[in-house]
Amino acid sequence: MSLGIDIGKFSIKAVQLSKDGDEVKVDNIGIINTFDDINKFNLDSLSKSQVSACLQDLLAKMNIKPKKVKNIVSSLSGKSTDIRQITTLDMPDNELLVSLELEAKKHVPLDGTEAIIDYFHLGNSPNELDKINVILVTTTKNKIKDHAEIVKNAGLKPGIFDCDPIGISNLYQFSNELPENGADVLLDIGHTSTTLVVWGKNSSYFSREIEIGGHQINKALMQEFNLDYQSADTKKNDLGVNSFDKKNASEDEDNGISIEQRTIFNDFIEEVRKTLRFYMKNNNQSFFNSFFLTGGCANLPGLSDFIASNLNVTIKDFNAFNNIKTDSSIENPNQFALALGLALRGFEK
Numbered sequence: 108m109s110l111g112i113d114i115g116k117f118s119i120k121a122v123q124l125s126k127d128g129d130e131v132k133v134d135n136i137g138i139i140n141t142f143d144d145i146n147k148f149n150l151d152s153l154s155k156s157q158v159s160a161c162l163q164d165l166l167a168k169m170n171i172k173p174k175k176v177k178n179i180v181s182s183l184s185g186k187s188t189d190i191r192q193i194t195t196l197d198m199p200d201n202e203l204l205v206s207l208e209l210e211a212k213k214h215v216p217l218d219g220t221e222a223i224i225d226y227f228h229l230g231n232s233p234n235e236l237d238k239i240n241v242i243l244v245t246t247t248k249n250k251i252k253d254h255a256e257i258v259k260n261a262g263l264k265p266g267i268f269d270c271d272p273i274g275i276s277n278l279y280q281f282s283n284e285l286p287e288n289g290a291d292v293l294l295d296i297g298h299t300s301t302t303l304v305v306w307g308k309n310s311s312y313f314s315r316e317i318e319i320g321g322h323q324i325n326k327a328l329m330q331e332f333n334l335d336y337q338s339a340d341t342k343k344n345d346l347g348v349n350s351f352d353k354k355n356a357s358e359d360e361d362n363g364i365s366i367e368q369r370t371i372f373n374d375f376i377e378e379v380r381k382t383l384r385f386y387m388k389n390n391n392q393s394f395f396n397s398f399f400l401t402g403g404c405a406n407l408p409g410l411s412d413f414i415a416s417n418l419n420v421t422i423k424d425f426n427a428f429n430n431i432k433t434d435s436s437i438e439n440p441n442q443f444a445l446a447l448g449l450a451l452r453g454f455e456k
Contacts, residue, residue: 108134109453110171111274112162112181113446114257116153117141117298117322118403119165122446124431126454133433136443139165146336150299150322155253159260166261173262180449182269183254184300184316189214189245190272192312194232197239211245220248227273233309242312244270269452271295271445272304272314278448279304279399282429286310289394290386293425294379294414295444296402298322303379305386310393315382319375321404327351327371347408348372372410376417383418399425403442 113120123135141161142148166173191214195206203226211224222245229240255265269277275295283291290307298321305313321343328339328350342350351370383395398420400411405425415422427444428437437443 108176109178109180109450110176111446111448111450111453112179112258113274113443113449114158114162114181114254115141115297115299116150117148118442119158119162120443120446121165121169121171122443122450123169123171124447124450124453131431131451131454133428133431135169135171136433136437137165137169138442139168145340148322148336155257156260159257162257162261162263166263174264176263178453179258179263179266180269180453181254181258181266182271182274182445182449183246183250184271186300186316187246187250187254188270190242190270190312190314192229192240192242194235194238194240197231197237203241207241207243211243215245215247220252222246223248223251229312240311242273244273246270267452269449271302271316274445274448274452275302275401276304276306276312276448277451278401278427278444279306279425281431281448281451282426283399286396289396290390291396292383292398292420294398294400294402294405296320296400296404296410298403301375301402303382305383305395307393307396311386311390313386313390317375317378317382319371319378320402324350324371324404343407345408347410348413349409372413373417376414379414380418395420397421397423399423401425401427401441401444403439405441406439 108123108125110121110123118138118140120138122133125132125134139161141153193210207224207226211222215222225244227242229242232238232240254268258265275293279293285306285308287308290305290310293304295302300320301317303315303317324343325336325339328334328342331351351368400422411422427440427447
């Protein structure tokens with residue numbers, strides 16, 4: 108068995124998987140909000156002890172006894188880590204580790220503690236002789252300590268620590284083949300941010316955290332319509348990209364000309380476009396194939412079509428539970444994508 112825990116700021120999700128041969132099955136699944144009253148949701152007041160207490164409550168709700176769980180995978184958010192693909196000389200692992208530690212110090216934000224790294228071999232570089240491609244993941248000792256404290260205070264023994272982009276990539280690879288040519292784009296649209304991942308078999312791995320998610324949309328709606336947080340969240344979930352529409356506000360009654368209103372959804376598109384341009388600038392032989400949307404806010408009404416039309420791209424369905432057996436229907440299954448990807452990591456030897 109493997110337990111994947113997605114410790115989000117708005118909610119915590121957990122998925123427990125079992126594996127019998129090639130069959131993977133959901134044994135237990137649950138979600139809990141970090142604030143009982145959604146109107147009190149406040150990123151600035153969310154403490155580590157509150158998150159630990161919520162995780163403890165979720166485990167109790169799922170009838171999971173923390174001390175009996177042996178295989179746990181949780182993840183650090185994109186802001187807590189630096190992830191990049193690098194090309195380096197092929198060398199023994201002990202020499203490679205020293206080389207990567209020096210490389211990591213160039214990229215990780217310093218917080219007074221030493222850098223902690225992990226890396227994944229991708230194989231030989233197709234472009235440079237005697238070189239290999241590696242995904243380098245870097246964080247700091249403080250970040251690891253803070254995360255371990257949250258897990259430990261919930262009664263669990265800290266296990267594998269992954270990071271959000273790699274967790275989403277694990278799930279994608281579980282049911283999809285990396286494209287031979289070009290790259291696919293994954294957009295994990297959560298409540299406080301969006302994780303963007305670009306990856307192809309012969310295209311560099313790249314990830315970026317975009318600071319727009321359900322929370323920022325809610326805040327914009329609160330300001331525009333003078334709503335409380337709960338009402339804004341309901342409006343967003345019910346109307347999606349049309350939640351900012353006002354009756355007769357965008358139409359000139361004299362000539363009937365419709366004027367498009369710019370909203371935070373347009374800002375989101377611009378951030379994605381800017382990120383993809385940056386990727387293309389550094390990978391000019393690559394191109395984008397399909398876009399996959401997942402995360403708790405991926406299913407907002409009209410969002411998929413809005414992204415497809417504004418970026419002129421093909422959106423494919425990201426079925427988070429594809430090739431994973433489950434006995435019950437799950438509301439908004441894409442919100443469990445990261446927890447699933449983490450639980451799948453627990454099966455790797």
